[in-house]
Amino acid sequence: MLQPASGTMGIAAAARKARPANDEEVLAGLRLLLERTKTLVEPAGAAATAAFLTGKAGARSSSRAVATLSGGNVDSEKLKSLL
Numbered sequence: 001m002l003q004p005a006s007g008t009m010g011i012a013a014a015a016r017k018a019r020p021a022n023d024e025e026v027l028a029g030l031r032l033l034l035e036r037t038k039t040l041v042e043p044a045g046a047a048a049t050a051a052f053l054t055g056k057a058g059a060r061s062s063s064r065a066v067a068t069l070s071g072g073n074v075d076s077e078k079l080k081s082l083l
Helices: 011-017 023-037 043-054 076-082
Strands: none
Touching: 023 043
């Protein structure tokens, strides 16, 4: 079941193609994660999801990719105001 390599595009090549998501896109990613998966992450933890949703991650639509979700350090009042 293990693959001999992690894929044809290395991490360094993927990083060169990726572009950062803006605040609105990150909040949309956070909202999607919270509403659909019931997973609360801090805004920075939703950045990878936002990059995939907007196409800024540099991944082809036909590829398999993973977004690392992190953090839950969100003030509840701040979260309410953001969403």
